[in-house]
Amino acid sequence: MERPVLILGGTGDARLLVEQLTQAGHRDVRLSLAGATRAPTLPDRGSVRIGGFGGAQGLADYLIGEQIALLIDATHPYAAQITAHAHAAAQHTKLPLLRLNRPPWAPHTDDHWISATDHLQAASLMPSHARRIFLSIGRKEVAAYANCADRWFLIRSIEPPDPDTTPARHRWISARGPFDMAAETMLMRAQQIDCLVTKNSGGKATYGKIAAARTLGLPVVMIARPAEPQADAHAETVADALAWVARQLRSSA
Ligand SMILES: NC(=O)c1ccc[n+]([C@@H]2O[C@H](COP(=O)([O-])OP(=O)(O)OC[C@H]3O[C@@H](n4cnc5c(N)ncnc54)[C@H](OP(=O)(O)O)[C@@H]3O)[C@@H](O)[C@H]2O)c1
Structure with missing residues (x-):
């Protein structure tokens, strides 16, 4: 057998x-x-x-x-x-x-990546001018951004984040990849995003947001892999x- x-x-x-x-x-x-x-x-x-x-x-x-x-x-x-x-x-x-x-993905010469070791550090490393953040990290670690009262977050995950620990100013959208670059660029433009926070997942399915951030000239706070x-x-x-x-x-x- x-x-x-x-x-x-x-x-x-x-x-x-x-x-x-x-x-x-x-x-x-x-x-x-x-x-x-x-x-x-x-x-x-x-x-x-x-x-x-x-x-x-x-x-x-x-x-x-x-x-x-x-x-x-x-x-x-x-x-x-x-x-x-x-x-x-x-x-x-x-x-x-x-x-x-x-x-993992590697940055291109015209990318502006800011490396963070974890989510708490990522929350402290978002550029001060950035007010509308695209939080593309799943739902489990959203609480690390709850104290960023002066920012607004676009949170994307399959399941909803815990409402008790979600940043006060946010919009949650439920979506499942793959996400292509054109759609990501449109989303980020429509939501007037000025910074992306993401994990370094690697692969093609979710690379669209990285390419879109490059096209729009946006900083990317990249959480290092554990x-x-x-x-x-x-x-x-x-x-x-x-x-x-x-x-x-x-x-x-
Ligand atoms: N973390 C992410 O960013 C992410 C993104 C996309 C997909 N996922 C997938 O989502 C699942 C959960 O991720 P996580 O970060 O919460 O995991 P984790 O923190 O590493 O694991 C937490 C617990 O969930 C259970 N578990 C996790 N993956 C499992 C699997 N494939 N089969 C059976 N039990 C599993 C185990 O429970 P027990 O100790 O009881 O065995 C494990 O101790 C994983 O399968 C992962 O591949 C994670």
Whole structure:
């Protein structure tokens, strides 16, 4: 019997990987989602489980109980906790772990990026002239900007932010990527945005806002990626992840 491949997801690449592994003939490919989004975009193939495992030990128990053959951490670059848990659980169970992580975006010469180590620092580094901020960071960390009383925020996320910790002056829009440059430029112009705050997610799907900020000459406060444990195996693309799975299964056959 073929043992399952578990993919920790929440990204487009994870979804793509599930579809492509299934298409390649793997019979038990499982996508794991945190359950943070009420109506997540699901893969066309493979199976999906939803919800946390109960920490690194819970994940290790799942890996053993379900006789998982390979673990792939294809979570978002800023989902630091689950990545740490995946690393610890793989070490504990001695299971092969691949970290699939898109490379970060790099600034062009005509970009004006301001680097911040975290959201509290980002809130303090927004240029003083900037009054209308496009906060494109998801919903979880919006509270870090709650004390910026002299600014107005355009907040974009799939689910609504917590109303108790949202900056007083804001507009929330619900939207799910991909976002292209033309639409992002139109949005930023229409909302008279004068600064963008964003994570460095990498990939094409959400690059439009970066290109739009460049076109409009706007400063970008870029939150640095969190540090993560060094995985034994690392892939930047779905194709590389597919090749890793093939190699692992060949060597264990
Ligand atoms: N952070 C972002 O900016 C961002 C952006 C886009 C998508 N996402 C996706 O959204 C999900 C949650 O992100 P986060 O930043 O809240 O994560 P996180 O802080 O790293 O993880 C918090 C907890 O959520 C559970 N969890 C996270 N990802 C999971 C998964 N794929 N399958 C099962 N349980 C998972 C785990 O619970 P237990 O400890 O109980 O196992 C984990 O300890 C991730 O899957 C991530 O890929 C995150």
